[in-house]
Amino acid sequence: MSRKNQTLGEFIIENQTSFKYTSGELSRLINSIRLAAKVVNHEVNKAGLVDILGAFGDTNIQGEDQQKLDVYANEKFIQTLTNRNIVCGIASEEEDHFIAINSQDENNQNKYVVLIDPLDGSSNIDVNVSVGTIFSVFRRVTPIGTPVTLEDFLQKGNQQVAAGYIIYGTSTMLVYTTGAGVNGFTLNPAIGAFYLSHPDMQFPEDGNIYSVNEGNYIHFPQGVKDYIKYCQMEEGNRPYTSRYIGSLVSDFHRNMIKGGIYIYPNTSKNPTGKLRLLYECNPMAFIAEQALGKASDGFTRILDLQPTELHQRVPFFCGSKIMVEEVEEFMQKVTV
Ligand code: AHG
Ligand code: MN
Ligand code: MN
Secondary structure, eight states, rough: OOOTTTTTHOOOOOOHHHSSSSSSSSHHHHHHHHHHHHHHHHHHHHTTTTTTEEEEEEEEEESEEEEHHHHHHHHHHHHHHTTTOSEEEETTTTTOEEEESTTTTTHHHHHHEEEEEEEEEGGGGGTOOOEEEEEEEEEEEEEETTTHHHHHHHHOOGGOOOEEEEESSSEEEEEEESSEEEEEEEETTTTEEEEEEEOOOOOSSOEEEOOOGGGGGGGSSSHHHHHHHHTSBBBBBOOEEEESSSSSHHHHHHHHHHEEEEEEEOOOSSSSSBBBEEEEEEEEHHHHHTOEEEESSSSSSSGGGGOTTTOOBBEEESSSHHHHHHHHHHHHHHOO
């Protein structure tokens, strides 16, 4: 039984038997993520003091400037998972290709692959605004003891066995699901332990916050333009409040607690949207559904989309169930 103020370590042990497969491997994996989260948190927290702010001087495969913390967080998560010999493969937003971990070794019995956005919201690092880390876990589909292949990473989101995020905010939290609800743990920095502070997190069924980069309005599909005007109309509990941090993790976290919707649609600049299906949308969609919210690309459930490439982008509408259903109606009414 979970109880408030239980440590994450205790929670993982107590809940291990509720996983579908109970070899303890998934528990060790979550434990490794917990450790990497603490290491990255330590670096994020002193970001203004040490030479870790600013650009790294390179771009990632998606042509985006890498920040030093992007690179640092990427290295720490990969190192932690690799050194502990816990997974057989990792794919990261910051890596061109997936990484196979000792998977050619037939003694490697590991069955999980992890996909990560090591640092989400990196444009906020230099200005002391919350950033995050997002992770997604699948069982490999190819046989154990053989090298992992692309197929292991291009699975539909509905096959995820775990997903979560870390938010480096006013306090640092780790929020995750293994398919039995969503629980949030807050780091006590003095002790270095995460405590269960938000058991069984749920999106309010409806909300009054909409989060979208309205600067792109002119480039939005007509359905989104119409929905934004609907949000701003004086009627019932509207006009809604607009809140946009520019870091998906932070916008999602606030909306899950208060009730709201996050939107990153396709635009004329980004015709398939901006957010990455494998590192951002799938894990957040899994968490959203486990918290009784909803996630869609405007037409189809995110978790039912068949990925075709590692760095694929999709439009993303995610949050309180009623709000997502409303925006879907607007999207589906207009065909242009
Ligand atoms: P990342 O820092 O991992 O590249 O992700 C940034 C994402 C997301 O977190 C955020 O909501 C969105 O990009 C912001 O995009 P705009 O600046 O275009 O609004
Ligand atoms: Mn991101
Ligand atoms: Mn990122």
